[in-house]
Amino acid sequence: KKSFAVLGLGRFGQSVVETLAETHQDVLAVDVQEQPVNEMTEIATQTLVADTRDEEVLRELNIDTFDYVIVGIGNNMEASILTTMLAKELGAEKVIAKAETSDHGRVLKRVGADQVIFPERDMGHSIVRKLLSNHILNFIDLSDKYTLAEVVITDPTFVNQNLIQLNLRKRFDLTIIAIQHDQKINISPQPTDMVMLHDVLTVVGPIEHVEALDEALK
Amino acid sequence: KKSFAVLGLGRFGQSVVETLAETHQDVLAVDVQEQPVNEMTEIATQTLVADTRDEEVLRELNIDTFDYVIVGIGNNMEASILTTMLAKELGAEKVIAKAETSDHGRVLKRVGADQVIFPERDMGHSIVRKLLSNHILNFIDLSDKYTLAEVVITDPTFVNQNLIQLNLRKRFDLTIIAIQHDQKINISPQPTDMVMLHDVLTVVGPIEHVEALDEALK
Ligand SMILES: Nc1ncnc2c1ncn2[C@@H]1O[C@H](COP(=O)(O)OP(=O)(O)OP(=O)(O)O)[C@@H](O)[C@H]1O
Ligand SMILES: Nc1ncnc2c1ncn2[C@@H]1O[C@H](COP(=O)(O)OP(=O)(O)OP(=O)(O)O)[C@@H](O)[C@H]1O
Incomplete structure (x- = not known):
């Protein structure tokens, strides 16, 4: 059984937590804001309000014990990049990160992301292909x-x-x-x-x- | 040849504009902020800085002449709902709108959206299925x-x-x-x-x- 940590609970992050919970996986949900964390309290296995740019925070979470870390921080490119880099450096097995733009995605790859995702961009392409x-x-x-x-x-x-x-x-x-x-x-x-x-x-x-x-x- | 208007140029909206432009479609790109509109100036057929909650704005755009109106306004639920409702009432053929949550999606359907999209939520599901x-x-x-x-x-x-x-x-x-x-x-x-x-x-x-x-x- 694999363990998951989702850092950043926007629409994408929350959807990952919900889908993991539905399939009975162990998932830790973390966000710097209280409200998204509260929304996940009944759903995730464990929750925490914390700033994931902080190396100390990630150590205390035992980020190296997770099979998959999903970084769902979108609009704050710096936080997304720092969190991804630290999670990987501290020993997380696989880090998957959501990117804003192609350049953001390239930086994420350089700092260690195993996989980079572009939900809005990919859906834009796919919608147009269906419309045309x-x-x-x-x-x-x-x-x-x-x-x-x-x-x-x-x-x-x-x-x-x-x-x-x-x-x-x-x-x-x-x-x-x-x-x-x-x-x-x-x-x-x-x-x-x-x-x-x-x-x-x-x-x-x-x-x-x-x-x-x-x-x-x- | 079909005509497209994209209202709201976030990551999803911009991706729609770029994909349409790549396939040589006529696309009008509108946003209330200058910066996203400037980013689309070289790419879209036509651009405009405007608040799409304003019925007058939509009339002046001749919103009823478009085959597809794509509402890419995400984080402002009120603007997304109003824009969708007005575009449909004023006669746009098909309105496709991006939704934040399932409830937001239901409201959009009620005010006339022909199709509702959940890029982040769908990608969250799909990523988890692949990870598992x-x-x-x-x-x-x-x-x-x-x-x-x-x-x-x-x-x-x-x-x-x-x-x-x-x-x-x-x-x-x-x-x-x-x-x-x-x-x-x-x-x-x-x-x-x-x-x-x-x-x-x-x-x-x-x-x-x-x-x-x-x-x-x-
Ligand atoms: N340093 C941080 N530590 C933890 N969480 C953070 C940090 N910075 C941002 N977040 C959280 O990440 C979440 C997602 O960020 P945001 O909503 O800006 O991105 P988004 O790309 O629009 O998300 P989505 O498209 O998935 O809804 C927010 O709930 C935000 O509080
Ligand atoms: N009333 C309005 N009229 C026109 N554009 C608007 C209006 N309100 C918001 N927008 C624009 O819609 C765009 C997308 O909104 P926003 O970035 O909040 O949503 P989002 O869901 O995070 O987008 P995405 O996930 O596609 O990046 C923004 O560029 C914003 O300026």
């Missing part, structure tokens, strides 16, 4: 060339046909790996399986080909 | 029961075998839809294809089964 596509509900990039996407079929010319008739592999060089119909999901569908209106196809292929399919759908 | 699993690099939930995940194979007992020998379908009730080896991706692999050390398998199946595979890997 019309039928792509969700996607995951498998590499910088290939993507997997869930595409909703609303185009009447694509429905009431089976996969052989639709022939997405030839037309778009895409592989269909699942068809979701109502709440049911059909994985590795048969070529004779049908696609109906509002079904969601999970497809894999080159990013431009997925976008071409999205364009082609009305 | 040892070999899952990335995942996308296809429904509340099934997930697709990229699993890195570091376990010596899983490598130098082909898919028939590995037999993940019988052992874990999972479908392998791709094998990534070095930078190359092999989609819909053949049963005779081999899995090597550090390969990444893209698998689909019930969430608990993906977690069971993750547990079984050393």
Whole structure:
């Protein structure tokens, strides 16, 4: 069982504490302000009001005994950087830190962060990609060339046909790996399986080909 | 071609503006503070320093002519709610708003937001899920029961075998839809294809089964 310390209880930090608590992990929640700490008292295993830029504070927390330290201090770049550096120097196994900007992220890496996260920036990208596509509900990039996407079929010319008739592999060089119909999901569908209106196809292929399919759908 | 207005240029709003500009979309960037607007001047199609809680401001922007209005005002719940409500009432096609908390999100929906986003909260969940699993690099939930995940194979007992020998379908009730080896991706692999050390398998199946595979890997 792994142990977690979350330093900085903004929206991201609180979400980490809540998710860890839901899965019954041991989590220490720390913030310099009382209110966020109070909000976590019923949820975290342990809480503390403290300034994590202070080496003494981190020593007393036994920061070196934690498997994962998550630094959720966002708007105070100096506090984020100092906390990350000290946590790593004092012996925390893995330190994951939230960054404001790319430059902030680079500094965090230099001072020892094992992983740097950009929640707002990543969500900005992801939202735009979904807005610019019309039928792509969700996607995951498998590499910088290939993507997997869930595409909703609303185009009447694509429905009431089976996969052989639709022939997405030839037309778009895409592989269909699942068809979701109502709440049911059909994985590795048969070529004779049908696609109906509002079904969601999970497809894999080159990013431009997925976008071409999205364009082609009305 | 669609038109976009981004009201509130925090990290999320700026990321939306930058991503839209990269894809050559028309985007108007607005903030009540000068500095974020100056940062976007070279990037956005148009910029403006203004308080978006003001109905007159939104009318003068012709907010009703935009296909998408993205409200990136985070820490000021009142401004976020008022801006969202007014933008929708004045006729913006789709309004997407960033929320601080679940309750904030519910209010935004009630005042007309077409979509509500929780970047920090969602990233908190997603980070924890990855931390608690040892070999899952990335995942996308296809429904509340099934997930697709990229699993890195570091376990010596899983490598130098082909898919028939590995037999993940019988052992874990999972479908392998791709094998990534070095930078190359092999989609819909053949049963005779081999899995090597550090390969990444893209698998689909019930969430608990993906977690069971993750547990079984050393
Ligand atoms: N030196 C410090 N020691 C401990 N906690 C700190 C320190 N400095 C800031 N914090 C805390 O970090 C938390 C997150 O910081 P802040 O809200 O500024 O960032 P944020 O990036 O906007 O957060 P989020 O986007 O996750 O809501 C705050 O609750 C703040 O009190
Ligand atoms: N009434 C308003 N009109 C226009 N812009 C506003 C208004 N109120 C706040 N903003 C702007 O919204 C931007 C984002 O707000 P803020 O930084 O408080 O939220 P945030 O959730 O921490 O943002 P992010 O997490 O995306 O960095 C700020 O640049 C702020 O100036």
